[in-house]
Amino acid sequence: MILDYETLKLVWWLLIGVLLIGFVITDGFDMGAAVLLPLLGHSDEQRRGIINAVGPQWDGNQVWFIMVGGATVAAWPAVYGALSSGIYITLVLVLFALFSRPFAFGYRNRIRQPQWRYRWDWALFAGGAFPALVFGLAFGNLLLGLPFQYDDFLRPSYSGSFWDLLNPFALLCGVVSLSMLAMHGAAWLQLRADEPIESRAARAVRVAAVVLIVALAVAGLWVAYGIDGYRVVSIKDIAGAPDPTAKTVVAAAGAWLDNYERYPWMILAPAAAFAGAGLTLLLSALRRPGQAFAASALTMTGVILTAGFSMFPFILPSSIQPGSGLTIWDAASSRLVLTIMFWAAAVFVPLILIYTLWAYRALWGKAATQPVQDNSQSDT
Numbered sequence: 001m002i003l004d005y006e007t008l009k010l011v012w013w014l015l016i017g018v019l020l021i022g023f024v025i026t027d028g029f030d031m032g033a034a035v036l037l038p039l040l041g042h043s044d045e046q047r048r049g050i051i052n053a054v055g056p057q058w059d060g061n062q063v064w065f066i067m068v069g070g071a072t073v074a075a076w077p078a079v080y081g082a083l084s085s086g087i088y089i090t091l092v093l094v095l096f097a098l099f100s101r102p103f104a105f106g107y108r109n110r111i112r113q114p115q116w117r118y119r120w121d122w123a124l125f126a127g128g129a130f131p132a133l134v135f136g137l138a139f140g141n142l143l144l145g146l147p148f149q150y151d152d153f154l155r156p157s158y159s160g161s162f163w164d165l166l167n168p169f170a171l172l173c174g175v176v177s178l179s180m181l182a183m184h185g186a187a188w189l190q191l192r193a194d195e196p197i198e199s200r201a202a203r204a205v206r207v208a209a210v211v212l213i214v215a216l217a218v219a220g221l222w223v224a225y226g227i228d229g230y231r232v233v234s235i236k237d238i239a240g241a242p243d244p245t246a247k248t249v250v251a252a253a254g255a256w257l258d259n260y261e262r263y264p265w266m267i268l269a270p271a272a273a274f275a276g277a278g279l280t281l282l283l284s285a286l287r288r289p290g291q292a293f294a295a296s297a298l299t300m301t302g303v304i305l306t307a308g309f310s311m312f313p314f315i316l317p318s319s320i321q322p323g324s325g326l327t328i329w330d331a332a333s334s335r336l337v338l339t340i341m342f343w344a345a346a347v348f349v350p351l352i353l354i355y356t357l358w359a360y361r362a363l364w365g366k367a368a369t370q371p372v373q374d375n376s377q378s379d380t
């Protein structure tokens with residue numbers, strides 16, 4: 001099968017979306033559990049029970065994060081080039097927060113001193129909460145547009161600062177992301193942990209789900225009526241490599257809703273986000289944690305798809321020079337690169353999915369507190 005260049009660009013937009021959904025569903029629950037660690041674990045044994053509930057899976061989940069990062073840089077190098085200098089500090093902070101997790105999992109229980117374990121518990125909390133918040137901030141700023149532009153030689157320049165990223169709308173999106181991952185992590189703990197963590201996790205699901213529904217509704221109204229979206233109104237017909245400046249883009253109120261008018265079926269994405277959150281709340285209260293976790297995964301899928309559908313075909317809009325905004329059509333790698341990546345993904349993504357499902361099944365079961373008490377210097 002030989003795909004034409006335009007089809008490959010669309011396929012890779014879909015594939016990166018699938019990888020991102022896989023990442024937030026798998027890695028999302030262990031980050032959410034880390035956020036809840038100091039809130040639900042009232043003793044060292046209980047906190048170790050929470051860690052044991054995610055310990056067998058968390059490191060394997062990082063594969064999805066690596067695939068998302070690698071695929072994004074390889075498929076859309078122009079996005080990396082435009083952002084690397086502008087949000088360098090943010091990227092470094094997120095990476096250091098993520099780096100703290102393997103050290104915390106590996107070294108927390110090597111020493112029995114309470115202060116030693118207490119500090120590693122807060123390192124795990126930071127390693128879950130900070131990336132969760134930043135991921136929401138990132139999507140919020142993408143919807144607003146980032147202050148970058150291209151010059152006549154197609155050299156990108158970024159004119160914003162770290163503090164500009166902490167605007168009210170982006171912070172609201174950070175609340176959406178943080179509450180969503182906390183809900184997902186709580187649903188996992190209700191499924192995998194024993195008492196008293198199980199009951200506390202059920203209460204955490206209710207709180208996080210309510211916060212998520214309210215924050216998501218406010219964010220949706222803000223997108224519809226409070227911020228400008230971006231709309232491509234014309235594209236120059238040029239030969240050769242894609243030129244991100246060869247188009248005319250306008251900023252307009254409600255432009256992020258255009259695709260829902262053009263393709264009404266896309267409304268299923270926000271509907272799934274709200275329905276999934278409501279079902280998570282209901283199923284958790286009914287003590288059906290497995291179904292609640294599945295509903296939470298549906299919520300995360302709906303939120304990611306809503307952001308993607310709203311912005312399509314934009315990947316990285318520009319707030320100071322809209323015509324420099326990057327879309328899936330002008331930010332992509334060459335046809336050869338996309339073709340090689342496509343066949344590599346066709347082989348390895350199913351293998352990774354099969355391995356993930358096998359590992360989850362092989363390591364399934366409740367993470368009881370009693371074994372933790374009986375083996376206080378184990379690795380997890």
